[in-house]
Amino acid sequence: MLRNVVIVGGGTAGWMTATYLREAFGDRISVTLVESARVPTIGVGEATFSTVRHFFDYLGLAEQDWMPACHASYKLAIRFENWREPGHVFYHPFERLPKVQGFTMADWWLKVGGERFDKDCLVVPALCDAQRSPRFPDGELFERALHDGGDRQRRSTLSDQGAQFPYAYHFDASLLAEYLADFGTSRGIRRVRDDVLEVRQDERGWISHVVTREHGDLTGDLFIDCTGFRGLLINQVMGEPFESYQDYLPNNRAVALRVPVDVVENGMRPCTTATAMDSGWIWTIPLSNRIGTGYVYAEDFCSPEDAERTLREFVGPAAAEVEANHIKMRIGRNRRSWVGNCVAIGLSSGFVEPLESTGIFFIQYGVEQLVKHFPDENWQPELTAGYNRAIARCLDGVRDFLVVHYRCAARTDTPYWKATKERPVPEGLDERLEAWSVRLPDETSIYPYYHGFESYSYNVMLLGLGGHLPQRSLPALDYLDDTEARAEMARVREQTSMLVDALPSLQEYLASVR
Secondary structure, eight states: OOOEEEEEOOHHHHHHHHHHHHHHHGGGSEEEEEEOTTSOOOOOOOBOOTTHHHHHHHHTOOHHHHHHHTTOEEEOEEEEESSSSTTOEEEEESOOOOEETTEEHHHHHHHHOOSOHHHHHOSHHHHHHTTBOSBOTTSOBTHHHHHHTTOHHHHHHHSOOTTOOSOEEEOOHHHHHHHHHHHHHTTTOEEEEOOEEEEEEOTTSOEEEEEETTTEEEEOSEEEEOOGGGOIIIIIITOOOEEEOTTTOOOOEEEEEEEEOOHHHHOOOSEEEEEEETTEEEEEEEOSSEEEEEEEEOTTTOOHHHHHHHHHHHHOGGGTTOOOEEEEOOOEEESOSEETTEEEOGGGTEEOOGGGOOHHHHHHHHHHHHHHTOOOTTOOHHHHHHHHHHHHHHHHHHHHHHHHHHHHBOOOSSHHHHHHTTSOOOTTHHHHHHHHTTSOOOTTTSOSSOSSOOHHHHHHHHHHHBSSOOSSOOGGGGGSOOHHHHHHHHHHHHHHHHHHHHSOBHHHHHHHHO
16 A cells, blocks of 8 residues: 655645545545745635535535635626627526426527526526525525425526536635645644755656755655646656647736725625636636736737736726736646656646636546545556546646637637637537537537536537527427427526525625624
8 A cells, every 4th residue: 555645835736635635545644745935826726616615525624614714705607798799798607507398498598589698597697796695694505495496497407416516616725725734734634844955766767755955855655746837746857748728728827916805895796707808808706805806818919017007907996005916827738647656736737727717626626536546556557547537638628618718709809809719729629619500519519528517518608608609599499389498587587586685695694604
């Protein structure tokens, strides 16, 4: 058996990995995490994907304990502004589409029409606009009201099926890392605060130990690289090549601000906002004490100075005295994330831009897959290969999904947005796009391997972005009665009205938890 795991690098990636491994294997392995106070964390991973709730459940961490400590809030969706044209808004929610007579409401909406697809067919967009909490004052999820109303079909589109859950979180990533560090060290994880001066290898080229400034040699059987974009172990020591996604995705830089706000006065939406700009897009992430915001852009179309000025103007006077953090992003993935006895998790493994809040998701998926493929002293190559296959497919799938955002956005009003339509697309995506011009995506026509997104997400994005829609509704619907589909849209209106009246505001609920 492998006994000693050494994690190099802290932050969210390091401490999520350490605590998950400890929970999975207990004292059957030892976990040492070495982190340097001299190396800053990126700190942009504040918005999450809905599967993150399973991470906290696995560790047994209750929301009322960790959320206040991390200034956390709930996230029901991503709000997209200006992606079709300036002033246009739509939501990508954590909510599956209902089906009527075997066809999704996306298919029916193309047939019967309406004012706005997301609000006509889904509950969550109205909750976001009304700044509602996903929980009632007693802590029950908003699904309860739908269940009590007897609408089993609607509830099934929201409830926890497989990997889906009706909300995610926003949180301060640095505070979460410290919370998990306290949690992990109380359960036996060794925390070493020191600088790694050197990484030594054995005759096979595998890592034997790391040399630290004050604690000497740290030996291990398995070494996990959580050093971020530096890739200290996986790239610099093990020499694994990095495969860029820049041919397909335009953005490679960001500038971020942490802006204090009064949520009592201003309120807060339970969603991340992605606002399209002339040369990229701006994220807005509401926490209980501030907003996290940043401009993700392409350096070919915008300078760092112009990006920072644009972001400050977007935020307004509250950003005047806030220090900006400029980030050069490494977009792509390692050819392999596991080489020898070194596994890269987090930014050292790979990254796509934060458009769909997948940074934390990649960390969680990486450590979950590591547990499933965990080796023994025989180091079976099939386990390593299986891990690398799963991670590569997941990252490539998210890459393809993000390419859809740019390729299918109707905007073409600036050189940047025109160029997004001219970039090449990954292999296989061009065929899918052609198929989607006739029929909206389903589970058979999206990227075929697990990457966290289901066909409903592709439907929502295509209908919201507006630049690549089917030429007409499905011919099959011409032979069906649309009465039930129209009734479903009426039910959505009734349910959203009821929930908006019944649920507390997000700010009120978080205040009661604190």
